[in-house]
Amino acid sequence: MSDALLARATDLDAADPLAPFRARFVPTSAVSYLDGNSLGRPLRSTAELIDDFVRGQWGGRLIRGWTDGWLDWPLTLGDRLGAVALGAAAGQTVVADSTTVLLYKLARAAVDARPDRRKVVLDTDNFPTDRYVLEGIAAERGLTLVWIETDPVTGVHPEQVAAAVDSDTALVLFSHVAYRSGWLADVPEINRIAHAAGALTLWDLCHSVGSVPIRLDEWGVDLAVGCSYKYLNGGPGAPAFAYLRRELQGELRQPIQGWMGHRAAFEMGPGYEAAPGARALLSGTPPILAMVPMHANLDMLAEAGIEAVRAKSLLLTDFVLDLADEWLAPLGVEVVSPREPRRRGGHVTLRRAGFEQLLEPLWDSGVIPDYRRPDGLRIGPAPLSTSFTEVYRGLAVLRDLAGKQP
Structure with a gap:
């Protein structure tokens, strides 16, 4: 089944109309960044804008910038x-x-x-x-x-x-x-x-x-x-x-x-x-x-359009739910987020006793979700910066670590 899920992730990425936006973000060393619902990733153009602002507007115009x-x-x-x-x-x-x-x-x-x-x-x-x-x-x-x-x-x-x-x-x-x-x-x-x-x-x-x-x-x-x-x-x-x-x-x-x-x-x-x-x-x-x-x-x-962002967000969280059902439910992990799309925002929360102890191993493995007490991992893929394959990789690491946890 894992191969089928990976093939599905690959197909979803290939069909994703928002996929080109991922190249606009500053590269990350993380294997899977799943915390876009807490802190979004920076854009390459943001670094350029800040540099231009400091050197040109702030440095060049000084206090005149207020009236500019x-x-x-x-x-x-x-x-x-x-x-x-x-x-x-x-x-x-x-x-x-x-x-x-x-x-x-x-x-x-x-x-x-x-x-x-x-x-x-x-x-x-x-x-x-x-x-x-x-x-x-x-x-x-x-x-x-x-x-x-x-x-x-x-x-x-x-x-x-x-x-x-x-x-x-x-x-x-x-x-x-x-x-x-x-x-x-x-x-x-x-x-x-x-x-x-x-x-x-x-x-x-x-x-x-x-x-x-x-x-x-x-x-x-x-x-x-x-x-x-x-x-x-x-x-x-x-x-x-x-x-x-x-x-x-x-x-x-x-x-x-x-x-x-x-x-x-x-x-x-x-x-x-x-x-x-x-x-x-x-x-x-x-x-x-x-x-x-x-x-x-x-x-x-x-440029992307909020409706397109929402459409991908629902596909991403649907995929999280499918991975959780296939891989994590047998390990005692519970989904504590709405399954009905019209009542679900942009993240999915998973719950199991002892999840807090998995945070450091996850981070050491390059997988970064969010944690909320008691025992909740929030999986928050950001539609413009997160791929389906990245979600697959992150939850695969979570599955492996959860399977080893006593």
Whole structure:
């Protein structure tokens, strides 16, 4: 069967319309990099862009670069990201800060905009930052957190949201793709339920942006945040992004009032006056150098097309499931991700007691997955940089090591 699976991987690679994009990435010494859902690989053009920026724009123009266009990057890159990956019309997305900081800004603005409502709904298996930030805001504002108990194998369901929200709910916060299992939430239906109760919705897009088609405007999303270092290949600590629906601009006021979010930043006058539109989400000086990779990555994603990326992502994760069923299930490994394609994001989580002890041997063998407690290995092939043969090689090593583990 292994030969048949290898032949299938070879055939899938030969038929892959996105295969040429793999040559655009910096070569890696890894046998199989399966952690694109945590940190994407760098593009060759990213190195060239950074070198050109340092020598030409920064070194050549010096402080004049701010008036050459740097000051507008948070909005121009935000609009580009919105068009390429978010389904968001211009003027609603900014690139800035970290996911945590932007999550705080948006969540705090949302609950302050609903002062007569005292509840925030979230789920118990969301990413820690999301839970921690809302715990802090609840303590600051005297709010009640309403916890939806979610199965780590799946994620939040519309029926659970309907049972949790009421006329006292100010905000609901969930992840589009669950970080642990890869569960793909029903965003439009959950939005409909929340809005019917008069609540605002905030979505974490970290594990879906650049991998799964997103239609923020069409779905009626109020607020969203996400990072750019996973499927967008922005690099370690790359800046995050925030989306604020146009109809809410002017109503919601984010709490970190810095000079870059001021109506006239360089007047430096007394008192804070928020800038119009999404620019009001900015606080401090934009991380310009860290934004450089986004130019190349968004160009590549636009060329490939998010629908083609999603189609390959599903083929890759289908192949992971087939390899897991054939090789790993007999070794006691359990798949804890959705098997239904429409409910699966871009990664598959495998679980078996003792997997943590396999991390170092896997890395020593050149196979790099991700680990999440308890006992979960996340297999996250990135469609633009990962081949089917690479997935085959990585899971073959995992099979061999798991078979030797007592």
